[in-house]
Amino acid sequence: MFKNIYIYGLGMMGGSIASSIKNNNVTDNIIGYDINPNTLRYSMKNKFIDEVDDNNFLKLKKSDFIIICTPLSAYNDIFKIIKKYSPLKCLITDIGSTKVEVTDTAKKIFKNTDRIFIGSHPLAGKEKSGIKYANKDLFTGARVIVTFENNNKSKIVKNFWSNLGAKISIMSPKTHDLIVSKTSHVPHLLSYALVNTILKEKNIKNLNDFTGGGFKDFARIALSDPLMWKDISSTNKKNIIKSLDVLSNEFKLLKSMINKKNFKSLHRYFKNIKDKLS
Numbered sequence: 001m002f003k004n005i006y007i008y009g010l011g012m013m014g015g016s017i018a019s020s021i022k023n024n025n026v027t028d029n030i031i032g033y034d035i036n037p038n039t040l041r042y043s044m045k046n047k048f049i050d051e052v053d054d055n056n057f058l059k060l061k062k063s064d065f066i067i068i069c070t071p072l073s074a075y076n077d078i079f080k081i082i083k084k085y086s087p088l089k090c091l092i093t094d095i096g097s098t099k100v101e102v103t104d105t106a107k108k109i110f111k112n113t114d115r116i117f118i119g120s121h122p123l124a125g126k127e128k129s130g131i132k133y134a135n136k137d138l139f140t141g142a143r144v145i146v147t148f149e150n151n152n153k154s155k156i157v158k159n160f161w162s163n164l165g166a167k168i169s170i171m172s173p174k175t176h177d178l179i180v181s182k183t184s185h186v187p188h189l190l191s192y193a194l195v196n197t198i199l200k201e202k203n204i205k206n207l208n209d210f211t212g213g214g215f216k217d218f219a220r221i222a223l224s225d226p227l228m229w230k231d232i233s234s235t236n237k238k239n240i241i242k243s244l245d246v247l248s249n250e251f252k253l254l255k256s257m258i259n260k261k262n263f264k265s266l267h268r269y270f271k272n273i274k275d276k277l278s
Contacts, residue, residue: 001160002027006053006063008078010034010043012126013095014069015134018048020164023136031059039131048131060085065160068094072231075102079109079117089114093157095122097180097228098235099147099173118157119147119173121180122166127223140165145180147173181239185232186247189240191221192229 005027007014011034018030032049034040043049053059060066063086068078075096082092092115096102099119106117124142126133144166146158158168171179195218198211211219233240257266 001156001163002065004029004031004063004065006031006033006060006066007049007069008033008066009069010039010048010131011069012129012131012133013122013138014067015043015048015131016136016138017067017069017095017164018043019134019136020139022047024163024165026160026163027065031063033057033059042131048134057081057085061087063087064090066090066092068092068096071225071227072096072098072102072235073227076105076109079106083109083113083115086115090116091153091156092117093120093146093160095120097121097184097232099176101235103147103149103173116150116153118149118153119176120157120161121145121176122161123184124166127220129225137165141167143167143169145169145171145176147171147176149173177236177239181236181243185236185240186243188221188224188229189233189244190247191218194218195222 005021007018007030010018010032014032014034018032021027021030029051030049031051031053032040032043033053034043040052044052051059060082066082066086068075070078075094082090086092092106094102094117096119099121103117103119110117122139122142122144124138124144126135139161142165144161146154146161146168148154148170154170158170161168194215198215254266254269257263257269
């Protein structure tokens with residue numbers, strides 16, 4: 001499909017993509033770049049990639065498919081690097097958790113060129129970071145959202161992820177950001193907020209010793225990369241605020257039913273949700 005795939009950023013996700021590409025024989029050659037030289041050495045030593053690029057970005061010139069695997073806040077500079085050093089015609093995708101702002105930025109920077117950005121968002125990952133946690137099977141059976149910007153190019157990106165074993169959904173950047181604000185972004189923010197209430201509790205000693213499985217699930221999520229979630233919050237602000245408002249109304253409803261001792265309504269509330277999920 002591609003002669004040279006360039007992976008910009010070799011953390012857990014970039015490393016997982018590289019190892020999955022190798023495992024599924026998707027390309028003849030993987031070029032890797034990371035700001036951490038130790039990561040690059042590890043990537044070559046463990047055969048995640050075939051070639052290393054450096055800050056001169058000379059190997060971008062022979063890349064026909066570029067995958068950005070960095071924090072969202074780095075995209076603007078990366079797009080400019082790609083514009084300067086990549087072939088006149090190349091396809092670019094990413095793994096970022098928001099799509100409207102980055103797609104608009106790509107269109108602006110790549111305007112009047114044949115470089116095309118098609119956003120991707122694999123709904124897969126771990127709270128742990130770093131290439132040492134890479135998994136060649138991470139995308140097997142996982143859902144990957146591919147944004148619809150260019151019919152032919154979107155199909156190419158879709159086929160790439162399919163070759164890694166993923167299940168594909170196609171949607172607009174706007175629809176993507178609306179959906180994931182509800183299903184991913186707010187749940188993560190809720191995890192941070194809930195864990196913080198426990199960490200701030202000073203009246204009960206050793207409170208962490210008395211947490212159950214539910215809290216530990218929230219705590220696991222709250223171990224996610226803080227920079228990533230700062231970037232997500234800033235690039236999907238409107239949708240997240242709206243979703244937080246909806247969640248706030250649910251908390252108000254719960255508080256009201258408990259405060260008024262309306263436990264029959266509270267029971268119906270719980271049961272209706274359970275029935276819908278069953």
